[in-house]
Amino acid sequence: MLKGIDISTSALVAQRQRMNTIAGNIASVNVSHDPNSGEVPFFRRIVTFQADTESVSLEQSGVGVKYKVEIDTDTELRKTYSPGHPHADQDGNVTYPNVDVVTEFVNALEAGRAYEANISALDITKEMFNTSLRILA
Amino acid sequence: MLEQILNSNSLPMLEKMAAFAERRQDVLAGNIANIDTPGYKMRDLPVNEFQQALREAVQLKDHLSEPAAQRSLGMPITLGENQSVETQLERLFPKSLFQAQEASPQNLTFQDANNRSMESQVMQMTKNSLMQQFAVQVMMSQLNQLMTVISERP
Numbered sequence: 001m002l003k004g005i006d007i008s009t010s011a012l013v014a015q016r017q018r019m020n021t022i023a024g025n026i027a028s029v030n031v032s033h034d035p036n037s038g039e040v041p042f043f044r045r046i047v048t049f050q051a052d053t054e055s056v057s058l059e060q061s062g063v064g065v066k067y068k069v070e071i072d073t074d075t076e077l078r079k080t081y082s083p084g085h086p087h088a089d090q091d092g093n094v095t096y097p098n099v100d101v102v103t104e105f106v107n108a109l110e111a112g113r114a115y116e117a118n119i120s121a122l123d124i125t126k127e128m129f130n131t132s133l134r135i136l137a
Numbered sequence: 138m139l140e141q142i143l144n145s146n147s148l149p150m151l152e153k154m155a156a157f158a159e160r161r162q163d164v165l166a167g168n169i170a171n172i173d174t175p176g177y178k179m180r181d182l183p184v185n186e187f188q189q190a191l192r193e194a195v196q197l198k199d200h201l202s203e204p205a206a207q208r209s210l211g212m213p214i215t216l217g218e219n220q221s222v223e224t225q226l227e228r229l230f231p232k233s234l235f236q237a238q239e240a241s242p243q244n245l246t247f248q249d250a251n252n253r254s255m256e257s258q259v260m261q262m263t264k265n266s267l268m269q270q271f272a273v274q275v276m277m278s279q280l281n282q283l284m285t286v287i288s289e290r291p
Binding site for chain 2: 003004005007008010011014015048049050051061062063064065110111114117118120121122124125127128131132134135
């Protein structure tokens with residue numbers, strides 16, 4: 001019973017991390033310079049989910065969720081022609097991160113909804129737990 | 138003595154019902170937790186098999202209660218004739234009823250090989266929660282009945 005709370009919590013943590021990552025992506029959408037390497041400023045981060053089958057055997061009970069933050073280097077970087085820009089290359093192009101704001105917003109919406117769904121599941125679990133406790137009363 | 142009284146009504150079955158519902162809640166919570174996991178398939182406990190087992194238990198209890206009531210009033214009715222209640226329940230509700238398995242694919246499978254359906258999961262969860270509440274409420278009223286008898290006051 002209390003495991004249900006842990007399972008829902010694992011998903012809450014994962015979705016929140018996804019939201020944080022998306023926020024980071026959107027925040028860095030116009031970054032054009034990295035003081036350390038001086039070249040590619042920022043690559044889009046993606047949070048990937050995986051069923052947490054290691055801590056529990058599948059037959060036993062519900063399965064939580066695990067996440068991993070990965071870097072997307074496959075999507076092409078955005079290049080904008082603006083010759084006067086201090087970070088422009090020889091051809092006058094400025095390189096921006098491979099972040100697409102629309103995609104990020106759609107993902108953010110999905111993460112928010114999934115978070116809400118898990119909160120609802122948590123509420124039902126709590127309600128059931130309280131019902132069980134009433135036997136004692 | 139007390140054990141026999143406690144096992145004479147439907148308390149053991151209600152207990153199984155509540156335990157099943159609580160176990161299923163974990164599984165359904167896991168499904169919602171993995172709503173965005175690629176490749177995850179929705180899981181569930183064998184609900185129909187459990188209902189079937191419950192039906193058999195009720196029938197067995199009804200069947201046993203008839204001759205026992207005729208035998209003598211002092212004889213408490215139990216689920217089994219010779220076996221203990223635990224072994225009877227163990228036979229009627231095997232452990233496999235409490236093990237999650239991949240649910241039969243009723244829903245659309247998405248491109249990431251996940252057959253998510255938030256609506257059906259939440260609906261199952263609500264029904265499940267109501268079933269658990271029902272079991273606990275009936276259990277409580279039966280226990281209250283016993284309390285009334287013990288205290289000899291209405």
